[in-house]
Amino acid sequence: MPVDYRFHLAVGSRFENIELVQVVLKDCLQRVGMDDDAQHWVDVAVREALANAIKHGNLQHPEKQVQVDLAVEGDELVIRVEDEGVGFDATQLDDPLAPENRLRPNGRGIFYMRSFMDDITYGSGPGGGTMVTLRKRFAGPKTEPSD
Amino acid sequence: MDVNKRQVGDVTIIDLKGKITIGAGDVQLRNAVQEVMNGGATKVLINMASVSTIDSSGIGELVSAYTTATNRGAKLKLINLPAKVSDILTITQLITVFDVYDSEAEGIKAFS
Numbered sequence: 001m002p003v004d005y006r007f008h009l010a011v012g013s014r015f016e017n018i019e020l021v022q023v024v025l026k027d028c029l030q031r032v033g034m035d036d037d038a039q040h041w042v043d044v045a046v047r048e049a050l051a052n053a054i055k056h057g058n059l060q061h062p063e064k065q066v067q068v069d070l071a072v073e074g075d076e077l078v079i080r081v082e083d084e085g086v087g088f089d090a091t092q093l094d095d096p097l098a099p100e101n102r103l104r105p106n107g108r109g110i111f112y113m114r115s116f117m118d119d120i121t122y123g124s125g126p127g128g129g130t131m132v133t134l135r136k137r138f139a140g141p142k143t144e145p146s147d
Numbered sequence: 148m149d150v151n152k153r154q155v156g157d158v159t160i161i162d163l164k165g166k167i168t169i170g171a172g173d174v175q176l177r178n179a180v181q182e183v184m185n186g187g188a189t190k191v192l193i194n195m196a197s198v199s200t201i202d203s204s205g206i207g208e209l210v211s212a213y214t215t216a217t218n219r220g221a222k223l224k225l226i227n228l229p230a231k232v233s234d235i236l237t238i239t240q241l242i243t244v245f246d247v248y249d250s251e252a253e254g255i256k257a258f259s
Contacts, residue, residue, distance in 0.1 A: 015170025040200070040231055047202045051169045097240055103214055105207035108239055112203055115238050 005031055006071040013058035013066060013083075018050045021068055025079075028070055032077060034138050041116035042077070042136055048109040049081040049132050057083025057130050067125070076118075079134045082125035090122040148172035148198075150179045158255050159188040164197035167205030176205065180212040180223075189221040192254045196227035201235060209236075213245060222246075226254040 005028055011017035025046055029039045050066060058064035067082040094101050096108045113120050117134045125131035148165035161179050166172050183191055193212070201209075209225070216223035224246040228236070236242040248254040 018169070044200065044202055044235070047168060047200075051202065051204065055169070102240060102244065103210055105211045106203070108203040108206060111239065112235070 006069070009068040010065045011068070012062045013054040013060050013064045014062055015051070015054060015060075017066075018047055018054070021046065021050060025070065029077070032072060032138055034077070034136075038136070038138070042079075042134075045113045045116040045120075045134055045136075046079055046081070048113050049079070049134060052109055052132070053081050053083035053085075053130070056088070057085030059085070075137055075139070077136045077138055079136075080125075080131055081134070082127065082131040083129040084127060085129045087124055087128070087130045088122075148175050150175050152179060152183060155251075155255060158190045158192055158258055159183045159186075160192045160194055160251065162194045162197070166200040167198055167208065168200060168202045169204035172201075173204040173208045176208045177211065180208075180215060184215060184219060184221065189219075190258045191216060191221060191223045192226050192251065193223065194226050194251065195229065195232055198229060198232055201232050206235065206239065206241065209245070210241065222258060224248060224254050224257060226251055 007024055007028065009021055009024060011020060022043060025043065026039065029042060034042065053066040054060060058066065064084040069080040071078050090110065093110060094107050096111045101107060113134060117136050119135040121133045123131050123133070148163060148167060148171060151162040153160050153162070161183065163176065167176055213223050226248045227250065228247055233242065236245065246257065248257060
C-alpha cells in the first residue's frame with residue numbers, strides 16, 4: 001500500500017520557525033524517495049515560501065500564523081503555504097534577471113521557487129491571506145515495508 | 148552560521164560555515180562584511196567552502212557586500228563555491244557579477 005504522506009503545521013511568524021518546518025519537510029522528502037539534489041532544491045523553495053509568508057504576508061507579527069500543508073497527490077509532492085496577510089499580485093513582480101535589477105539585494109525569492117519546483121501558483125487561502133502552492137513531481141511514493 | 152575572519156598579508160578572508168538564510172546567516176554575513184570594511188579592508192575574500200544552504204536573502208547579502216565594497220573602492224571576491232551555491236548564483240546570472248576562484252591561493256593571487 002502506498003504510504004499516505006501528509007502533514008499540517010501552523011507556526012508563528014518567526015524566521016527561526018523555518019528550521020522547524022524544514023525538519024518535518026526533510027523527513028517527508030526522504031520518505032517519498034526524493035534524491036538528495038531534489039531534496040535540496042525543494043528545501044530552498046519552501047524556505048522562500050515561508051520567508052515570504054513571514055516577512056511580507058504576516059509582517060513578522062509573531063502572533064500571526066503561517067499554515068503549511070504537505071501532501072502526496074499522485075506522483076506530485078504538493079506543499080501549500082498560507083499567511084494571514086492581505087494578499088498580493090504575483091504578476092506585478094520585477095524580473096530579477098533584468099540588468100537594472102541584477103544588483104538589487106532582494107526580489108529573487110519567487111524566481112527561485114519557480115526555478116526549483118515544477119509549478120507554483122498563487123491564490124487566496126480560506127482566511128483571505130496569500131496561499132502559494134508548490135508542486136514537485138517525483139518517482140512515486142515508496143510503499144510501506146510489509147511486516 | 149559560523150563566521151571566522153583572518154588576514155593573509157593584506158587580504159582579509161571571511162570563512163563562512165553553515166546556512167546563509169533569512170534571519171540568521173544573512174545578518175551575520177552583513178555584520179562581518181561591515182566590520183572588515185569599517186576596519187579598512189580593501190581586499191576581501193569570502194570563503195564559501197563550508198556553506199551548506201543559501202537562500203535569496205543570503206544571495207541578497209552577497210550582492211550588498213559586493214556593492215558596498217565596490218562603492219568604497221575595495222575589491223571583494225568569492226572562493227571555493229560549493230556546486231549548489233554556484234548553481235543558485237548562475238540561475239540569477241550573478242555568477243558573472245562576482246569574481247569567483249576555485250581556491251584561496253588563486254583568490255589571493257588575483258588581487259596582485
